[in-house]
Amino acid sequence: MEIMRSEACIWLILITAVLLVYWQVGDHEFINYDDNVYITDNAQVQKGLTSNGIIWAFTTSHTGNWHPLTWISHMLDCELYGLNPGGHHLTNVLLHMANAILLFVVLRWMTGAIWRSGLVAALFALHPLHVESVAWAAERKDVLSTFFWMLTMVAYVHYVNRPGGKRYFLVLVTFFLGLMAKPMLVTLPFVLLLLDYWPLNRFKPRAVTGSVEDQPLGFRSFGDDKSPILKAVMEKTPLFLMSLFSCVVTVMAQQEAGAISTLEIVPFKLRIANGLVSFVAYMGKMVWPLDLAVFYPHPVSDLQIWKPVAAGLFLLIVSTVVLLVAQRCRYVLVGWLWYLGTLVPVIGLVQVGEQAMADRYTYVPLIGLFIVVVWGFADLVKGWRSRRWVVSVSAAVMVLALMAGSWLQVAHWKNSVKLFKHALDATSNNYVAHYNLGNALALQGKLTGAVSHYNKALQINPNFAEAHNNLGNALALQGNLTGAVSHYNKALQINPDHAEAHLNLAVGLDRQGKHQEAIQHYAEVLRISPHDAQSHNNLGVALAEQGRLKEAVAHFTEALRIDPNFKEAQRNLDLSLGLMHKSSAGSDGKTR
Known part of the structure; x- marks a missing residue:
């Protein structure tokens, strides 16, 4: 007993x-x-x-x-x-x-x-x-x-x-x-x-x-x-x-x-x-x-x-x-x-x-x-x-x-900010803690703090491709598109198969009006991740803006095959098909 x-x-x-x-x-x-x-x-x-x-x-x-x-x-x-x-x-x-x-x-x-x-x-x-x-x-x-x-x-x-x-x-x-x-x-x-x-x-x-x-x-x-x-x-x-x-x-x-x-x-x-x-x-x-x-x-x-x-x-x-x-x-x-x-x-x-x-x-x-x-x-x-x-x-x-x-x-495990601030207090040269703290601050909209920690991560480890990519994202949100494109390029120099950096660089180049370069990077994303519906849609948009509607339709269609509920791709497909129909009708009228 x-x-x-x-x-x-x-x-x-x-x-x-x-x-x-x-x-x-x-x-x-x-x-x-x-x-x-x-x-x-x-x-x-x-x-x-x-x-x-x-x-x-x-x-x-x-x-x-x-x-x-x-x-x-x-x-x-x-x-x-x-x-x-x-x-x-x-x-x-x-x-x-x-x-x-x-x-x-x-x-x-x-x-x-x-x-x-x-x-x-x-x-x-x-x-x-x-x-x-x-x-x-x-x-x-x-x-x-x-x-x-x-x-x-x-x-x-x-x-x-x-x-x-x-x-x-x-x-x-x-x-x-x-x-x-x-x-x-x-x-x-x-x-x-x-x-x-x-x-x-x-x-x-x-x-x-x-x-x-x-x-x-x-x-x-x-x-x-x-x-x-x-x-x-x-x-x-x-x-x-x-x-x-x-x-x-x-x-x-x-x-x-x-x-x-x-x-x-x-x-x-x-x-x-x-x-x-x-x-x-x-x-x-x-x-x-x-x-x-x-x-x-x-x-x-x-x-x-x-x-x-x-x-x-x-x-x-x-x-x-x-x-x-x-x-x-x-x-x-x-x-x-x-x-x-x-x-x-x-x-x-x-x-x-x-x-x-x-x-x-x-x-x-x-x-x-x-x-x-x-x-x-x-x-x-x-x-x-x-x-x-x-x-x-x-x-x-x-x-x-x-x-x-x-x-x-x-x-200390309450949230990402507390966790990685504590990690920085407990260790030295912790580029991973700086990087993840930057991610947490960026998610809260605190871009200045995020940029600071991304830069500190890169000071410790200059070959940190993820930090270059996310620093580019933060700079883009601050309106510094030139700086963003620069860091996307650095990420790709370190890791040429970084699909997200290719995607972000393509978007940045698109915004700078460099559509042909953007198309090349969208294509790289699909080479690395062929089943990425968002990238098929983005490439379709870039192609459509250059008047390459037939190629654009193919990518919108593939995006919908991967994700049938992708409403943006469906709208883009309908719009492109409509433009193709108008173009075809105009050509027929001139022939007659």
Whole structure:
């Protein structure tokens, strides 16, 4: 009865604390960084749950990922809430809450340690580093995939408790569902091997920690086998094969999207150096979670050599200490390898995107360090007379401090302006933050501020084609058409296949009366994006203005084929056909 009361108390604490910290997201807006790609500018998602949408979710590599369950979850939110951002954010909060509870349940089941498991779950639920995964609507893939990660762990412990084909099949199903939400789960089979070592104790018939709580009964052991580790690996072969499949699909999708940086852009030595620094930086932010930002610029050639050397030395020292205490405190080895291993896919060896690191990447990896901290602290004070008082006060202070830090961090995600202003305060040389803040200000009509931030982004990164394009848009709205055309041209010098820059340049040239040049750029847009109805319409208008009505009619017709409800294209088609008819009638009259 006492155990049930303790478990119920922990559930209540987790639910209440998460709601207190994250309830404010109900009033938050969508962010102009990926939320548009996933939700606000995504026609497939906005239609809600449809058969065509579900087929699209399973067949698209849009955003450089194959994660059909993530797409379907966004569609379901649009079905329920439309484009009300509060509903989308609430779903993330509920999933995060479920993840914290499932983490507590599975740790409690494996170790028998109620309050230690509860504190690990609380650290996971309330740490400021995890705010990004929850408060950012586009990061649904984090909280959703982790939900299936936790379910897979629950299913695995269920299987280990009483092995059987049906129970193992449940492990496979939950794992594959997780991979369809985000490929981050590729490291989960490795984590299950760690759990076999501790706390499931499958390599030895009895635990060596000496703690009753660390000796759960009923789990199948490999202790009597000659090669227990090999047998454990073989048991997980289907999971490793599924991970391999997910890795191949993900790399193909990211290459198709052009998201993977080449070795010429980010050399392999720099990737290793930045990875070493990131391992240590995440640990530092776990202990002192200040200056958190939505984007951390990659140092590229600016990484000082002492940083990776110091980071590598630090990691070596910590790993040595871990090995020295591993026999006596096996949770230390498991937690440390959990942290290192689950970060490998996102540490930057395969550089995806322009960031050096990201808070969201710590969502699952930090669980390993939380286990080390909580179990280690419990062992440290084991012989103290005032142990219960010390542990209770320390846990309460830690939880309250994390709640306060996370509440403040969640507030920064109120809207794009607040988010990127905070990113600029927390980092230096952040051209992405300047660019997105410029976008947010431009949307509010604050063009002077937008132009200022676009220019600052370009001072840091002169080869930022998107910033040139959007600076051109802001200048055009200010009436500076010459400046706008100049920046559109610069964007195209950097990226000749930038369809939007071609379109904007064509419109600008049209307004300058340079119709023939405009037609060339409209044609380039259609070469790059042949199914762009708006560009077919624009090219048709430019052709019609030059008297090339037959060609114009062809493009208006194609625009309507792509989008039958395109009223402007229909009006232009009717007008052009009318002009052609008048021209034909006039010619017939002269002939007679």
